[in-house]
Amino acid sequence: MVVNCQQVWKEISNYVEGEVDAGLRAAMDTHFSTCTRCKSVLDGTRNVIQLYGDERMIEVPTGFGRRLERRLAQGARSRKGTWSTWSAWLVPVAALALIAGGLRWADSLTVPHPLQSEHAQPGSNIPPDMVVVVSAGAKDFHVPGCDVIHNKEKIRTLTAKEAIREGYVPCVRCMRKYLQIASTSPVSSELVTELSSNVEAEDRARSR
Amino acid sequence: MAELNVVLSNPEQGTTREQELIAQVQRGQAELFYELVRPYERRVYAAALAILRNESDAEDAAQEAMLKALANIRQFRAEARFSTWLIQITVNEALMRRRRERTRMTEAIDDHRDDEGEYTPRDFADWREIPSEALERKEVRQKLAEALASLDRKYREVFVLRDMEQLNIQETAEALGISVASVKTRLLRARLMLRDLLAGGWEQGWFSRLPFEKGTKPW
């Protein structure tokens, strides 16, 4: 078999992949040994593959890994809260118990428990009209200026109540004080309902 | 050639720690998931970026894709490569976002134009190799990234998934929802175009001031 330059160019990618049959490979090898043009195409193609295949060619924005880790940690906690089927109804039930006044949320936080999910904390005492910000793609809402806001260029301002209704969850960093206050004070039933439907909304979002 | 095939065939041998982590996460230890994906986070990001071409969109898509991977970890089967599975989820997420964006922007779609016409290499001078060590230099990486960014989307995507993300041809086809034949045609063209761009780069002095420039080749 003899191949010309055009045939070589057409097959050069397959040749480099090791995807040409023995006959064609031999013919191309012969061609490369005599045709400097095609040899140059071959060398260049290999060089391209070698360079771009190098890990160093992948550049990620500063802090990418840290932000991914944080978001996954939030996801992991919320999964803990909703993983088993019973937790879906247990969250509102526990919340009702909380309203009834017996249970102190702080106590239940000391033991590992699925309800520890930050996303499902019924004890929130966030003022409903407080101004908060959310950012595109992230699931939590923040006090404006919080330093863990992801994607700062795309933020939107709304009230805490609206944010909760839209399915956002309080940032564990900047909303911490509200989440902790909640352990010692009763919460409004409205927020509890919203927070538990919030969990369902997240489930829906996840199963999309 | 032999060494290239070795690298591509199974870069993840000896992944017992990985298998262990997968099993733990599947049993519910979701907090270990980041440790599991960390070795691939750069590739996941690059896959999203190839499709979305915007850093913050790519980052967000990558994060969302990893959350989806976590949510679906029990569907992962040990026969598959974990990295490939992650990248496929990421590509899906990114394509979905782009489609959504498209519908909103009613941007021109060049998908259906097929790859008719063959690409003829332009530069036949003796190939001046750019050694891997040159990648230590930011300006070299940047020029290579610019060359890649100048390719049409359909060529760029295939090239990134195959040659940068190391998916195989079949996996690339599946991830992008195109035929194996299209992957091959586009890949050929992408590689040849990049080769010409890099050859032109020498002429335009992209690689000047570098230690491996003409006459001072250290390799």
Ligand SMILES: [Zn+2]
């Ligand atoms: Zn030739």
Ligand SMILES: [Zn+2]
């Ligand atoms: Zn915050």
